[in-house]
Every structure is written in C-alpha cells, then in structure tokens.
Amino acid sequence: MGNKLLYCLMNPKYIEKVINSTKALDKDCFYEPFAQMTGEGLVTLGGAKWKRHRKVITPSFNQRVLDSFVVLFNEKGVDLVKKLEKHVGQRNVPVYSILGKMILELACQTSMGVELDVESLERRLDEVLDKQIHLFTEKTLILWNHFEVIWYLSGKKKMYQDYINRFGSIISEVIKKKIKDEKPNEQKKLGILNNYGDIPEKHAFLDTLIENTDLDENEIRDEVNTFILAATETTTNALAAILTMLGIYRDVQEEVYKEIIDVVGVEGEVMPQDLIRMELTERVIKETLRLFPAGPVMSRYVSGDIDIGDNIIIPEGVSVAVPLLYIHRNGEIYEDPLKFDPDRFLPENVAKRPPSTYFGFSQGPRSCIGSKYAMMNMKVILAHAIRRLKFFSEYKSVADIELKMTMLLRMKHGPKVWVEKR
Ligand code: HEM
Numbered sequence: 001m002g003n004k005l006l007y008c009l010m011n012p013k014y015i016e017k018v019i020n021s022t023k024a025l026d027k028d029c030f031y032e033p034f035a036q037m038t039g040e041g042l043v044t045l046g047g048a049k050w051k052r053h054r055k056v057i058t059p060s061f062n063q064r065v066l067d068s069f070v071v072l073f074n075e076k077g078v079d080l081v082k083k084l085e086k087h088v089g090q091r092n093v094p095v096y097s098i099l100g101k102m103i104l105e106l107a108c109q110t111s112m113g114v115e116l117d118v119e120s121l122e123r124r125l126d127e128v129l130d131k132q133i134h135l136f137t138e139k140t141l142i143l144w145n146h147f148e149v150i151w152y153l154s155g156k157k158k159m160y161q162d163y164i165n166r167f168g169s170i171i172s173e174v175i176k177k178k179i180k181d182e183k184p185n186e187q188k189k190l191g192i193l194n195n196y197g198d199i200p201e202k203h204a205f206l207d208t209l210i211e212n213t214d215l216d217e218n219e220i221r222d223e224v225n226t227f228i229l230a231a232t233e234t235t236t237n238a239l240a241a242i243l244t245m246l247g248i249y250r251d252v253q254e255e256v257y258k259e260i261i262d263v264v265g266v267e268g269e270v271m272p273q274d275l276i277r278m279e280l281t282e283r284v285i286k287e288t289l290r291l292f293p294a295g296p297v298m299s300r301y302v303s304g305d306i307d308i309g310d311n312i313i314i315p316e317g318v319s320v321a322v323p324l325l326y327i328h329r330n331g332e333i334y335e336d337p338l339k340f341d342p343d344r345f346l347p348e349n350v351a352k353r354p355p356s357t358y359f360g361f362s363q364g365p366r367s368c369i370g371s372k373y374a375m376m377n378m379k380v381i382l383a384h385a386i387r388r389l390k391f392f393s394e395y396k397s398v399a400d401i402e403l404k405m406t407m408l409l410r411m412k413h414g415p416k417v418w419v420e421k422r
Contacts, residue, residue, distance in 0.1 A: 016356040017308040028301035028319040033136040041226025060208040067272040077384025111227040113204030137406040241292040244415040247393030283342035289360035296325040
C-alpha cells in the first residue's frame with residue numbers, strides 16, 4: 001500500500017499466528033496520522049512504552065469503575081429516547097448526529113469527569129474531527145500522499161496540522177476546566193449514585209490515571225485524547241448500525257424487546273447486574289459488528305521474522321494487514337454471510353469456528369481495552385431505546401447498504417431509520 005510492502009492475510013490460520021505473536025505488537029506507519037491526532041496513546045504506541053501504558057491503564061477499566069458509569073449510561077439512554085421522540089413520524093432521522101453528540105458527551109464525562117457545554121464544544125469538535133479523519137484517509141490511502149514533499153506541497157500537511165492543533169486545544173481547554181473545577185486528588189466524587197446500592201461513585205479515567213499511575217501529565221493528556229477518539233466514532237457507528245439492523249429485521253427487534261422487558265422491566269433504570277442477562281442483545285451487537293466492524297482493515301509492523309506455517313515466513317520490517325471486513329463477510333467462514341443472524345454467536349456456534357474469524361473488538365494483546373465499557377454502554381442505551389420506541393429502516397437487507405470506508409466504516413447513505421412510539 002502506498003510505497004510500503006504489505007502482506008494481506010486472508011487465511012484465519014495465518015492471522016492467528018500473527019495477531020498473537022510478540023513480533024507483531026507494534027502498529028505500522030499507517031497509524032501515523034492517527035498518532036498525530038492523539039499524541040502518544042495506547043492505540044498507536046509500540047514497544048516497551050505501549051506495554052507500560054497498557055499495564056497501568058488496564059485497572060482504570062475494572063468492573064467496579066465500569067459499574068459506576070452505568071448511571072451515566074442510563075441518563076444518556078433516557079436522553080436519547082427524548083431526542084428520538086421529537087423525530088416520530090419523520091423519515092431519515094439524523095441518527096449519526098444524535099448518537100455522535102451523545103457518545104462524545106459521554107466520552108468526555110467518563111474520561112475526564114466534566115460536564116460540557118456540549119452544544120458549542122460538540123459543534124467545534126465534530127467539525128474538527130470530521131475534517132481530520134477525511135485528511136487522515138487521504139494521507140493513508142492515496143499513494144502519492146505517502147511522499148512527504150507532495151503532502152507538504154499540496155498544502156494538506158499544514159491543513160492537517162491545523163486541525164490537529166485545534167483538536168488539541170479543545171481537549172486542553174476541557175482538561176484545564178477539569179483541573180480548575182475538580183482538583184481530582186481533593187475531590188474524587190464526581191457524582192452521587194443514590195439508588196445503586198453499593199456501586200462506587202463515578203470516577204473518571206483521568207482521576208484514576210492521575211492517582212494511580214506514574215504517567216506524566218503529557219502522557220495522561222495523550223491517553224485522554226486517545227479514549228475520546230477511540231470511543232466516539234466506533235460506538236456511534238456501532239449503535240447506528242445496530243438500530244439499522246433492528247429496523248430491517250423487525251422480528252429480531254421484537255425478541256430483543258421481550259428480553260429487555262423480561263430482564264429490566266417496563267420502567268426504571270438498567271442495573272449493572274441486568275447486563276449479563278441481556279444475552280440476545282449481546283449477540284445482536286456482536287452480529288452487527290461482524291457485518292459492520294469498526295474499520296475495514298487493521299495492520300501491524302513485523303519486528304522479527306514470523307513463521308506462519310506451511311513454510312511461509314513473514315519477514316521482519318514489513319507490514320501485515322488483516323482485512324476484517326473481508327473475513328467477517330467471507331462465505332467460507334460464515335454461511336450466507338450477508339444474512340443478519342445473531343444465532344451465529346450462540347456459544348455452540350462460536351465453538352465451531354476457528355478462533356481468528358471474528359474481530360469485533362480485535363483479538364490478542366492489542367485487542368480493544370474499551371470493549372467491556374462499550375458493550376455495557378450499548379446495552380444500556382439499547383434497553384432504553386427499544387423499550388420505548390420501534391425502529392424501522394428503508395433498507396431491505398444488508399446487501400442494500402453501501403459502505404463508506406475511511407479508517408473507520410460507516411453506511412454511505414446513513415441508517416435511513418425512522419421511529420414510532422411503542
Ligand atoms: C463499539 C465500540 C468499539 C469498537 C467496535 C472498538 C473496536 C476496536 C478495535 C477493532 C481495536 C483494534 C484496533 C487495531 O488494532 O487497529 C480497538 C482498539 C482500542 N480501543 Fe476500541 N472499540 C470500541 C470502543 C472503544 C472504547 C469505548 C474505548 C475507550 C473507552 C476504546 C479504546 C480502545 C483503545 C485504547 C484501543 C487500543 C488498544 C491497544 O492497542 O492496546 N474502544 N478497538
């Protein structure tokens with residue numbers, strides 16, 4: 001790709017060897033534009049630094065911390081229903097924009113513990129992120145943009161840097177507000193959970209990082225940038241795709257509705273202990289991420305020869321790409337691959353497939369650190385949405401949906417969803 005030698009692995013047997021190898025722990029040059037946006041954060045770091053960060057950040061995602069966020073997830077669920085109700089009777093509800101705003105707000109609350117002036121902040125962040133991601137895609141996918149001189153002369157290098165600086169200053173502004181308002185070491189309590197029994201009070205990742213790690217201020221800032229960027233687009237796109245799938249496959253939607261009523265009830269908040277029982281909802285999420293993974297491809301830098309079997313050696317110094325979308329939609333792995341069928345994720349069916357055939361949250365040591373957070377968040381939001389509203393989509397099947405592939409994956413013409421009250 002570009003002027004770089006890249007091995008694209010299609011066979012799960014080979015992917016398995018690479019994805020779990022200690023010689024493929026580093027991200028390759030295709031992540032550089034993302035690194036420019038986030039600084040030195042978990043998604044793009046490599047080597048010893050990545051290991052250290054992963055080790056110190058992992059406890060920030062422990063179950064108690066995640067359970068403490070359920071109150072916020074519930075608030076967002078209630079809020080989403082109110083916003084969607086305003087669009088009852090209207091075609092093409094702006095689902096990406098409604099969800100994007102909500103997830104960005106949530107990411108800022110859980111990562112930094114600050115309430116935002118979301119209207120103005122979101123507008124500014126949204127514009128900056130959109131332009132940044134567009135330029136990132138041009139830089140990564142277009143051959144000549146890999147030559148720095150061309151990238152520079154086109155004026156896009158400067159433009160890209162400007163957007164990165166604007167993003168950085170918006171985040172710094174939020175962190176400053178946080179330091180001014182919260183003083184984490186003195187005032188750890190960011191919210192009160194009245195009706196959640198013994199669930200701890202919310203504790204933003206930023207606080208946990210400041211108190212419990214030896215990361216310095218710049219490292220913490222870069223990790224906060226990373227959380228916000230890694231959480232926002234992925235969760236927004238996943239939720240939009242789930243609502244679209246449920247809008248097409250109405251029979252599955254009714255089954256999910258029954259599960260929600262059974263587990264959570266017609267009224268009241270979703271409790272952390274409910275989430276484990278939302279088994280069909282979890283399969284719906286996994287099946288949607290099979291058809292619409294976070295990104296079409298992920299890749300690694302190979303830091304030493306890797307023997308992948310069958311007398312094939314991947315040599316040191318090249319990149320390896322794993323085409324997630326191709327694997328997930330491969331008819332030899334998933335029968336009738338474009339059929340939306342959550343039963344594919346029943347344990348007995350998962351056991352029949354080779355391990356490296358599903359990458360919803362990736363696999364191996366560099367899998368998604370936010371997977372549990374994302375799963376809990378999406379289940380709570382869906383419980384509120386499906387309990388109050390019925391979703392419909394103009395699409396008739398998965399095959400109808402054109403994809404827009406950048407570093408991430410979206411539906412080219414949006415979800416085409418409309419809603420009715422139950
Ligand atoms: C539906 C939502 C999400 C999906 C589908 C998703 C998917 C993924 C995937 C596929 C990767 C591997 C990327 C690669 O290797 O190129 C990844 C990595 C990562 N994700 Fe997520 N993600 C989601 C939500 C989140 C959230 C909510 C957070 C943070 C709160 C997060 C933080 C990260 C981080 C930090 C990494 C890099 C981990 C490392 O390399 O050590 N993600 N995610």
